[in-house]
Amino acid sequence: MTSPLIITRADPLLDELLRLSAAAGVTPEVAADPGGALRSWSAAPLVLVGLDVAAELADLGPPRRGGVHVVGLGAVPDEVFRVAVRLGAENVAELPRSDQWLLELLADAGERAVRDAVTIGVVGGSGGSGATTFACALAVVAARRGPACLVDADPQGPGVDQVLGFDRVDGVRWDALQQTTGRLSARALHDALPRRRQLGVLTWSTGPHGPLPAFAAREAMSAAVRGHDVVVVDLPRAADPVTEELAARCRHLVVVARATIPGYASAARLVSRVSASGPVGVVVRGAGVDERDAASVLGAAVLTTMGDQRGLDESVDLGLGPLRSRRSVLGRAAARVLASLHDGGAAAGGTAA
Template identity: 40%
Template sequence: MSASVRPFRLPLVVTADADLLDEVLRVAAAAGTAVDVASDSTAARPRWSRAPLVVVGADQAAACVRARLPRRQGLVLVGLEPVPGWESAEALGAEYVLRLPEAEEWLLRRFGALVADGTGRVVTVLGGRGGAGASVLAGALAVTAARDGRRVLLVDADPFGGGLDLILGWEGVDGLRWPGLAGTDGALDPLALVRSLPQRGDLVMVSFDRGEPLPLPAAAMAAVLDAGRRARDLVVVDLPRRLDDAAVAALQGADHTLLVVPAELRATAAATQVAKAAALHCTSVSVVVRGPAPGNLSAAEVARSVGFPLAGLLPPEPGLARGLEHGQAPASSGRGPLADLCRRILTDVSTSSGEVAA
């Protein structure tokens, strides 16, 4: 089986107003992007959470509110004469209300930002249950990609995870951490961000410090991922199991999500619920099964139960836990089952066909 991975998703335009659609398409064409078009809320729903930008026509605002489409970042309400009202905008959760053609320059810049030169892939990693090993896999993917010459950004998105920098042995590496970025609500200069972060070779990291747990705003996460796409070849995000606003923003911006599931019955049942939550925001999901399997569950059985394709099996690796305790980054030697699995996953993610194969 395979799951499609798209490095760039099209903005979504929701309108049945032919004149308004013509205006929006004209602006999008000037910015160099195509758009997905949905004529009503029913057609919009499958793409609503995944699109990087949603432009709702004034003619469909009330219908989208009635359909209870989820509130999200990157939502713009647009109309011709008369100008759409703030009441509809507030009910939708729209960030901006625009009237065309007067606001076409603003919309042109917003469309243009989506097709800027950033081409880095974003991969999110999620544990099917506590202690599944998602953070170790995220760190190993980043380390392996950097060893292979890719420019990598590793993002710790779990404020209660204990610190991804500890898994890499980077707690003493100087650089900007989340407390210095959490207030970001606009675009970041990609190169300036990379220069400010903890770094070793081609791998840079955004992590938490040892202070109080810090809730991450979705806007800060979106800004970091956008900058990461532009400056890096690969962005790897370690997500919390309980999806907060920042985790949802990361899933919405991801090209692919890896769900790590121990080969155990209860872990599989828990992972099924986590997978359902993740699938609301990222349709490209595959399963990494971690051994051992006390009840002899096969990796294929686990993936089938969770409901997503199998990305790979990670058998037990002697010495991995001991190495982590001594500050040795996972897969840093380039040898062993974990490093082998990471290379296979990275090859799949990087394929020109854009597929992650089982």
């Protein structure tokens, strides 16, 4: 079930909840009978229980779950809070005072139901490993199949728009989001980003800029996940609380390592540090790499290996991006990594010659 569930017999309350649902762009399921509503209780992304039926529903003892809210028109009596506790409700909302909050809750539930994005964080195992370029390649390949978003979370990096040739594409960048104080909808972010076909990019404006504010990063990441099939995050190597939170929000982490002794040593330390955030796979840049030996040294599965791509710098300098051909080294490596992560994470390896 992908629709919010409203349980009430009170017509005035139902009218208000349906009005808010329409404004949020969702079509709820409505149940007047608490017993009948139990069929949809566990599957609904959000449950709004009218004050008029809350006690009756609590007496039925529905299974505990998140996302349950008791709602009423006007001030509610104190005993309602005891009923809410019996239901396992997260809170009690008084309308119309809580209209805006409930509107955002409904919109969020509707957006979450649409997609379950694959989120991939990419970080360099050492300086000059090419992590930003590989993050761009992943996003470009992912966008061939559906809506994808590339989030540039490295303020000291080259800028993913420069690598992709998006630097002259109009759209919102981090500086416009740094004063964000409210919920950012998936649709608003999707429509505002610099975009070419199915790929949207959230990156930095030219000139000096400071670190990412935590709230802006959190809201942007959440909106990107709700509005796209795949979200790729170009993560900085330096650890800070915001970076660690973004890494923790990624379902998969990919470390790009150079096949040299210093490159392996640096990447192994990084893998050890970030492995607490989630599953980690490694992409190794180098020829003639023994994947088993590399995985043993690095402490993580090797997703693929790849050699250097001819003409890469020229292609980027001309604003053509890193993937001039689907059969390029980067294109094949990115496609293999995406397939591996879709099929269950860092379990499979392979070589992109």
